Amino acid sequence: MPQFFLNKRLIVLLVSIILLVALIGFSLNDRSKLSWPEQFLKDTVGWFQSILHQPAQYAAGFFENISEIKNTFEENKLLKARLDEYVELNARVLELESENERLREILDKKESLRNFKITQATVIARNPDYWHELIFINKGEQHGVKINMAVITSKGMIGKVKQVSQFTSTVQLLSAEDRTNRISAIIKGNADVFGLIEGYDEERKALLFKRIPFDVKVEEKQTVVTSGLGGVFPKGLVIGEVIEVVPDEYGLTQMAYIKPSADFYDIDHVMIVERLSSTPDEDLLEQVEGGY
Known part of the structure; x- marks a missing residue:
């Protein structure tokens, strides 16, 4: 009985080898038509591939889109x-160009005022409640600044020194509403016209020459x-x-509205002008007129 089973197994193995060799030989033949098992297997695999290919392609595209x-x-x-950074840099460039232009104008003004002593200063503070009244600069008594000295920009006069400390000063603008804020001035023409700058018209943005x-x-x-x-401010x-x-309110004299040459709103750099000498006659005129 055991011998029979051994022979049976040997026969099955031999038959399997023969079939395998036959299949290999059959598959190696140059055939134009596939057998039905091959067709079935190939079609089945192709069908599963077509089903899985599209979702796989969508999934791959989805993750690729997420990455992109x-x-x-x-x-x-x-x-x-x-x-x-570009906007900030551009703003900085414009600011530096504007500052450079103002400084160049100040240098040109220094040349035209070389007969007077000029002290350059920078505005360090400005109170919004007194925007048209006062500015604060970074030069004081230690720099030779004194009360009532004229303060100008490259465009023109803006005011006078009102208070002085050791290292800073307060400048009163010409636009300040102050009865004592008076400047002795001249209207230039064929014949000079003398008068006083007294007050500021906020609506017209103009000084009052009375x-x-x-x-x-x-x-x-x-x-x-x-x-x-006045003996304090330089002439001109x-x-x-x-x-x-x-005409003034009484009709006895005239009043002129003066458009300031300087910009009282945008002030960064200023110059303090010290008159180098004054005469007794000028001091007397200062007392009589009460102006500078």
């Missing part, structure tokens, strides 16, 4: 940071400068130009 979106986000974030004789003819666009009669500092002339 992430890369795009990072690039966009980087570009925004670069754009912010005490012009009624019979004196003053025209628009005539230049207004300091007279130097530009204040502005005439924009309108009207």
